[in-house]
Amino acid sequence: MKRSLVSKLQIGESAKIMGWVQSIRSLGGITFVLVRERTGFVQCVFKGSPRISRESVVEIVGRVHQEPRAPGQVEIKGEKIRIVSEAAQPLSVETGKSAKLSLPQLIESRPLSLRQEKQQAIFKIKAELVWAFREFMRSQGFVEIHSTKLTSGGLEGGSEVFPVKYFGKTAWLAQSPQFYKQMMVGVYERVFEVGKVYRAEPHATTRHLAEYVGLDYEIGFIESVEEVMEMEEKMLKFVFGHLKTHCPELKLFEAKVPEIETIPRITFAKAKEMIRGKCPVKESGLTPEMERAICQEVEKEYGSELVFITKYPLGERPFYTMPSKEEGCSESFELLYKGLEITTGSQRIHQYEELKKAIVEAGMKLEGFKGYLMCFKYGMPPHGGVGIGTERIIKELLGLGSVEEASLIPRTKQRFHH
Amino acid sequence: MKRSLVSKLQIGESAKIMGWVQSIRSLGGITFVLVRERTGFVQCVFKGSPRISRESVVEIVGRVHQEPRAPGQVEIKGEKIRIVSEAAQPLSVETGKSAKLSLPQLIESRPLSLRQEKQQAIFKIKAELVWAFREFMRSQGFVEIHSTKLTSGGLEGGSEVFPVKYFGKTAWLAQSPQFYKQMMVGVYERVFEVGKVYRAEPHATTRHLAEYVGLDYEIGFIESVEEVMEMEEKMLKFVFGHLKTHCPELKLFEAKVPEIETIPRITFAKAKEMIRGKCPVKESGLTPEMERAICQEVEKEYGSELVFITKYPLGERPFYTMPSKEEGCSESFELLYKGLEITTGSQRIHQYEELKKAIVEAGMKLEGFKGYLMCFKYGMPPHGGVGIGTERIIKELLGLGSVEEASLIPRTKQRFHH
DSSP: OOOOOGGGOOTTSEEEEEEEEEEEEEETTEEEEEEEETTEEEEEEEESOOOOOTTOEEEEEEEEEEOTTSGGGEEEEEEEEEEEEOOOSSOSSOOSTTOOOOHHHHHHTHHHHTTSHHHHHHHHHHHHHHHHHHHHHHHTTOEEOOOOSEESSOSSOSSOOOEEEETTEEEEEOSOSHHHHHHHHHHHSEEEEEEEEEOOOOSOOSSOOSEEEEEEEEEESOSSTHHHHHHHHHHHHHHHHHHHHHOGGGGGGTOOOOOOSOOOEEEHHHHHHHHBTTBOOOSSSOOHHHHHHHHHHHHHHHOOSEEEEESOBGGGSOTTBOBOSSTTBBSEEEEEETTEEEEEEEEEOOOHHHHHHHHHHTTOOGGGGHHHHHHHHTOOOOEEEEEEEHHHHHHHHHTOSOGGGGSSSOOOSSOOOO | OOBOOGGGOOTTSEEEEEEEEEEEEEETTEEEEEEEETTEEEEEEEESOOOOOTTOEEEEEEEEEEOTTSGGGEEEEEEEEEEEEOOOSSOSSOOSTTOOOOHHHHHHTHHHHTTSHHHHHHHHHHHHHHHHHHHHHHHTTOEEOOOOSEESSOSSOSSOOOEEEETTEEEEEOSOSHHHHHHHHHHHSEEEEEEEEEOOOOSOOSSOOSEEEEEEEEEESOSSTHHHHHHHHHHHHHHHHHHHHHOGGGGGGTOOOOOOSOOOEEEHHHHHHHHBTTBOOOSSSOOHHHHHHHHHHHHHHHOOSEEEEESOBGGGSOTTBOBOSSTTBBSEEEEEETTEEEEEEEEEOOOHHHHHHHHHHTTOOGGGGHHHHHHHHTOOOOEEEEEEEHHHHHHHHHTOSOGGGGSSSOOOSSOOOO
């Protein structure tokens, strides 16, 4: 007898169900066993009390009949039950629908906590988000790349990099695919990558992970940074539209998907003015508090949960960022979503001599950038791009407490499990 | 004036072309400039000799007219030319169609060598291969996951792992997503991952990379390992079919795409007998020489470039491999393609007690597998899966000399550039 999937059960037929025991309930000599598998839940009814435990893998044979009170309106009158793999009891965390698990519980019992309906939903939605990102980029003529994560420098500069012992040398885990996607602009003009990004972030916050899934794209032959933002606007419109139509799981979080038409673009200087007096304002960059305050004001003024902050201070940006005509400003931006930065992007310097000057002015040595500079030595078009944090979008979309909840096996300084 | 893409040029119109100078040819006071951009090549004709160099980024304005002798049968009568970014001369490697570059040249001048038509083609085909893999897995109800590459052990055992300094502790780069995809079988039943795989491979060969793009899937509720192979058969049929219809670039390599109906399945014992006397035979595993000899024999006998070698010796397999009824054999297999192993797969042990016994028998400590064992403690279905090396498929499909040619920035013990 072949396995029947819950989503394909036919009333009147005999079926063999295989899945996990979600719950067991006894009532007047009858036992209701709720079975969970990849296509849904089904209730199986037995006379007496079969010896069975929650989360065990079972095989149940019985007849399918209508039962308006059961999930999916069908029920299986159980004839035979076989325990395929018995789950130890008690469970280290609850897997029921209403179980409220703390972050340490979620992470420490990951193999079990992920079986909870809501936790499963997070990573299904994440998979759909990543799928939609790629589909959109492909539709716009972008080629997918897979760049190395073992670099000879940290790429973005700064000290927050992880060293790797590499055959007697030291390599560094890539903090972004920045240099490689720029290199590939010189090859394909338009490239994107979905890949791991590593940041040796020493602070415990709800917005930082030591390892996250980065969505990156880079566009050649742009006329200005505005095109980089336009592309992100169109991409997010597609991605959020896809999630809305393909993720019924969103309702478990009462998640409201943003309806994107145009995302307001506000200069850094203007954003600061909007919130002056409403929270402490740092002149040279955005604090998390400022990001939240800006989003509140933008929501009021423009009715948008998303906002581009443009003309970001040049001094806060990596050396490859294109300076603006306006003194001290750069052709770079951040995208904030419900008070959280989910993207940084910019136009990049594309002229060889200008780039060399920028490296030297940043106090770094040209010798460290030999491979990178080779792209520019042999002709690069004007270009720009973005890096997006997948877990941050998921956090804000679903209203999670921390980005850690949106990572299968989150890595932080504080937590390193399994 | 907006940029015109080469693929959309209309005869009679005035166009602004932007791209790289592929070649410059002067003939009787006329200069032919071949421009390359993401949609193709176009020939631009100028009177006199514009000051211009190969690989420079240029903007050319002129009128489009018919020219049967030009690529794409159109030509642009150049009126204006602007150098956007000048390329230094001489080029460190040739980028012309007929340039033959050695592996060190390809790698050392990666930003430039990738601009060559054939090199570009390799990574376009790779992108399509990965896309097709994901599309197929999605169509079969698999959920995409992104597991951590920072592990507390090497996962697969053995010494070929890269240590990472992780906030004062040591982490190890994942040698496979094995444990995590098994964990996720306990959640979604069917999962796949496209992700980086790290092997501190000390030998210089044409088949090993220290970092490669792994294609992994894992299936729950299988009845036997045969289902794991069936899935790969169907997947490869889809993937190769997609490449055939979507990659005109294949003709640059005169690549013959395999027509997959069923892939022969031959036991390890039988495969050894097939080649006895034809090459030195190691009793307990397959050497590269044996793999090539087996493929030759299979090609003769079955007319197939691919072959599954089943019932692989248990002693050669990781501890989690399901033993066969046959003494010393396992429910695991390799898939060979034109003499190269491109996949290892198996059914896995799914019973908690049996798995603990296998860990102890392999001489390892249970404490090291706490997170992994938690999956099995709480009920796991019978399952199995595969790990596939993307660069190996590309190498064999395109007839490349080494897997390094199929990696954007290849990492080996010997080569660590850029």
